[in-house]
Amino acid sequence: MLIENVAFPGGRHCETTTLGALLRHEGVGLSEPMLFGLGEGLGFVYWDARNMAFPFLGGRTRPATITRTVADRLNLTLHVQETTSPGRAWRNVTTALAAGRPVGLQLDCYHLDYFSTKVHFGGHFVALYGYDDSQAHLVDTAEQGGTVTTTLASLARARGERGPMTARNLSYTVARPTELPELGDAVRAAIQGNAHAFLNPPIANLGHRGIAKAARQVTRWLDRSTDPARDLPLAAALMERGGTGGALFRAMYRDFLAECATIVDDDNIPLGHRLYADIAPLWTEVARHITEAGQTGDPDRLIRASALLDDLAAREHQAMQVLSGVRPR
Structure with a gap:
């Protein structure tokens, strides 16, 4: 059937x-960016468990949470x-x-x-x-x-x-319900909720604190790997092409905020959009340096990636502080 x-x-x-x-x-x-944003999907995790062959950089919340959150926001x-x-x-x-x-x-x-x-x-x-x-x-x-x-x-x-x-x-x-809730109200609540979670991570591996931790750890990745030519380009590929929509989901969240700015009248949203428009290309640059470090064995590439990650931790903290100012009508 x-x-x-x-x-x-x-x-x-x-x-x-x-x-x-x-x-x-x-x-x-x-749209897909709208679903991602309504699901409060943007996040960050630096994951390096004992049973893992190599660390993982993730840019979203845990599996299934986007679906559950969208259902809550839209009364599905x-x-x-x-x-x-x-x-x-x-x-x-x-x-x-x-x-x-x-x-x-x-x-x-x-x-x-x-x-x-x-x-x-x-x-x-x-x-x-x-x-x-x-x-x-x-x-x-x-x-x-x-x-x-x-x-x-x-x-x-x-x-x-x-x-x-x-x-x-x-x-x-x-x-779907008989009548969907007003999209602008759902957008406001989702932006504020995502910002709060990102700014207040329960452990140091998550949110802006996790990006700062990645900045400290990434310089060790050539020594951490048993096969840098395999492991580092793979980690970078997951950031750019592993279903993220580019730039570790930052491009998708940027597009969500651009769409929100046409729906909701709140100055914090276009400002947040501009900040994430600047942030997204930097993640692509981080992925490039990690790839080249694996290909060449050059530790300076990881030092550059570390500096960018340090900057990104501060930039994303600022952007989410701005977006935390979006309030219900």
Whole structure:
């Protein structure tokens, strides 16, 4: 069976692409930057656990929080199901599809047939809109092909994988309310909420404090890696092309603020937009220096990346202080 009119052309980030596809089927057509911003998605994490081969720089909040926050902001009915049973997991999906609703899935993209780069990542999202005897029909990001298929067996493995960021066969549907809340009010609340979280991280690895920590740690990365020519360019590629929309999600948040400035009359928003318009290219420059350090083994590249990160910690702190001044009407 297939549900018609489930798509999100040009999606760059997996969770917002999935949510966008589900909402368009409900008749709610919001841009990807708007979904990211309403979901209070901008963040930062410097992640270097003992079982990790190399540190990870992340630019957004935890998986599924964007979807849950957008649902709260827009008064959507979000129905989430998790189970350790593969059989029940599939029944959860087929029941929703039979009722005419496409389904969001969180899974490990390593097992999906159409992924050419085989890396375990348990925080990947797709929208499932149909299946036949052997194939599942999915919506993924434009980079991964947009509307794609994978075998039912590979989908089951992807959903059932265990490890960092994975969920227990998580699936969800969304339904719009009879009347959506006023978008300007939702925008104001989301900007203020994201700013508060970024400015008040609970640990030093997160938010503006996490960027400052990355500035201190990145100079050690050539020694930290067993294969710098592999590890450093990969870390940089995830910042620029790993579903972030560029510049570690800063380009997407910049575009969100530009759209908000046309909806909400608050001087803090265009100022925040200008600040993030200056910030985004600096993240791209950080990624370039990290890549070149891995390619050349030159530690000076990491010293330059460190200086930029130090500057970015201060710039983003300032930008979020400005945006924290956005208040409800």
